Amino acid sequence: MSYSNELYQQVILDHNRKPRNFREMPNATHFCHGFNPLCGDDITVYLDVDKDNVIQDVSFTGSGCAISKASSSLMTVHLKGKKIEESKVIFDEFHKMVLGEFDPGKSENHLGKLTLFMGVREFPSRIKCASLSWHTMIGALEKKAEGITTE
Numbered sequence: 335m336s337y338s339n340e341l342y343q344q345v346i347l348d349h350n351r352k353p354r355n356f357r358e359m360p361n362a363t364h365f366c367h368g369f370n371p372l373c374g375d376d377i378t379v380y381l382d383v384d385k386d387n388v389i390q391d392v393s394f395t396g397s398g399c400a401i402s403k404a405s406s407s408l409m410t411v412h413l414k415g416k417k418i419e420e421s422k423v424i425f426d427e428f429h430k431m432v433l434g435e436f437d438p439g440k441s442e443n444h445l446g447k448l449t450l451f452m453g454v455r456e457f458p459s460r461i462k463c464a465s466l467s468w469h470t471m472i473g474a475l476e477k478k479a480e481g482i483t484t485e
């Protein structure tokens with residue numbers, strides 16, 4: 335097992351066991367429900383965006399597999415304090431990375447620790463688990479009241 339695989343496993347286990355920002359947010363300015371029928375991952379993402387379009391707080395609730403939970407947890411940590419525009423760029427980079435269309439090792443990016451999820455591209459059935467929270471976050475920003483599904 336390579337170093338990055340081992341690190342990936344550790345981070346997934348850690349965030350699955352102790353998900354960060356795992357709570358409802360009664361004062362959320364944006365929220366959205368997301369569902370991945372392939373795996374059964376079912377989450378809600380909450381955002382508190384201020385008048386300058388800065389994400390002051392971000393959290394999630396729900397249930398799902400270890401990958402979806404860890405990905406949601408890492409996303410909340412990564413997006414806190416970011417501007418909406420930046421968050422959309424990061425979503426785009428993350429999404430293309432897990433689909434295998436973007437290689438963060440070769441291009442400048444805003445992914446930081448999120449590059450750990452690059453390995454997911456080897457497992458097509460898990461790509462939606464890793465990207466569910468990100469699609470849901472975008473759904474929240476776009477005020478998709480009906481929620482989103484990965485299908």
Ligand code: ZN
Pocket residue numbers: 370373374375398399400401402462463
């Ligand atoms: Zn899943």
